[in-house]
Amino acid sequence: MQSPYSSVYKRKKPGVRSSSVANATKLDLTPNTFDFFLPCPRGLEGALADEVKALAAHSPSLKVGTPAPGGLPVRGTLTDAMLLNLHCRLPSRVLLLGGRCSYADAEDIYHLARDLAWEKWFDVTQALRVDVTAERSPLESIKFAALRVKDGICDRFRALTGERPDVDTAHPDVRIHLHLRELDALLYLDTSGEPLFKRGWRSEHGAAPLKEHLAAGLLRLAGWTPGDVLFDPLCGSGTLVIEAAQIAANRAPGLDRTFGFEVLRGFDANAWSALREQARQAVRPVAPGQFFAADIDPANVRMTLDNARRAGVEGAIAAEPGDVVAALPPVDAVALPAGRAAWLISNPPYDERIAPEGEAADDFAPQLARALKQRFAGWHVALLAADLHWDRALRLKPRRRIVVFNGPIECRLMLFDMVAGSARGQ
Template identity: 85%
Template structure:
């Protein structure tokens, strides 16, 4: 599997210092594999409001971006699809961990944070020849600490649980890249979730399903297997033009060099851009009443509770919450869901042979005129569902290979 960090930046033989030009920073935005093109579209839409923001060519698992530090704040605030906004600090070729130590020691970290701030170093690797990538991460920490000790006589603390600053090391076969994490907590942690059910769908992947399916913020959405409500909440926030990061803080707020007046202005603009929603567009259901309560509670914290109707019910007995044929011209009805699998209720193999045809029968008999998008992690589902998708999109939910199956429902009954 190719890493999201592959072939993104030209190899450099020496560390790169933070540039003076405001539009000369390189960033990398990791995202779930399969949504890279949608992420590029998301960044390009933001670039319409910034002359300095430019999206690069998508690479498996992410997107390289160039822009200013204000653009980094804009990306953190508005983007729904990436997991982080990483600022490239420098890179080097390496033969052993000592080369990586020297890279870390030579970078001007004091331009970004001071010795009183605790740090954490994370590491990923693809085809690295090093015997221990954890030791490489330790040498990054040593290099940073030794630089501060040489400058100030003190070393910053390390705090893996609640760091002020996060550093990310990525090791390729011949070169190492060091990033400063401007996001802090992963961006899929929007700030509204207090509870989640078993195997929850992460927010950035939910946003990816919505983008890839063809659903638009004007369309009706029904998730009959809503769990903690991630899909309908993401959709409602998109329809309300509510920025993904409006209710949380970010790592760059603890860093030097970021214009906090500009940040406050960006956040206020985002607040002013929120649109009110009316009931009748977003619907959710789940067989577990506790999940319904969780969905409504999460929706309240997300600022979209009044727009979402949720009730307890078995998906096999589900009926359309609206008549698709009666919708105004240009508005479509979508059923988008992440059917339970693996640790949730495990409809794999023989179990899928039972559950999937029942779901297909419900869709065929009651949801004529609806568009359907189902995320299937058990690849046996494609056969067991016995419906013909117009398109299958390969996605990864973490390390789990999935298929997003897009199906246009017509009148009739399931085969079999």
């Protein structure tokens, strides 16, 4: 992918900095294409690249870069940014690169923020928020660097208009993201607003819920396809089955929410309306008998059905209370038509949902393994385990282990093909 930087700040001796607007990459409405970065949970970068390539097949201006740790760079138009926000399930945001600089201290970052043409995108009446992330940054305080970004933006508006924009950390109109690397700082304009995993259908959730973008990523990594049966016997608030049902229904994940780009200058309301209408027309019905959920807590079952209703897939999901160690297959995997498979995919928790009688967590893994071996022959199984001792405790040999991160927690997605005699030492 061609570099977007015609010129950037060059790192010189500490205390020596450029302050000319001409030396910063500018936020501008020309040219018509921009560089974006799509952050995602670590371990999903390749799957995200595949997802965006499928969209790029319908948009020649959308170019996919090489996956980087924690995300994917792409290049495209503002309409492509709308397309990515509307249809992508795996990223957490779509960030438009405004500029970057090499830096010796936070003042270099202040000058970058001050010299970028933010007025091309929003005005002084819109409240902003600045977030910061860092990898190997030499700065002692990354929070101070974020503060200097805010100062730079506000000082620019004050110089242009005599006023400063407000800062609102709770409900900002505009979000700015600073990412600090070891040698350079990057400033992004957030086109998403609320994180993309907030699809707009969740009213409540249980303890430690699986975020929607990670759930969609697990489905992809496991190998589940939209025609396959899916059963989550530890469904919690229903995230996995709802994501899968929406995929099967070809329902865009961003169809029922708003986005940050809608309040930016240069926003093409007609193009957005056309994209959203195309997405609505593409939704297809999903017949019952494909998606099943269960949980030992009846409140979680009610929550799953309520969330499914708001997500537009209530009729596609059957959910009922049940103990996973006594679960029965909702369909006969062997009897499925050719080309269709049955999947049990779940994120087993360590809490009262799996230990109603007070069993220790270490006792649960072999109980689950025994249930899978005895009753789920012919099924494909994918379990996300944050406890790396699960591999031994299950006494099942996975055909594959995939490292994926749930936030900062390193997990293993363990894949099994259940056949008779697949357990060891039982």
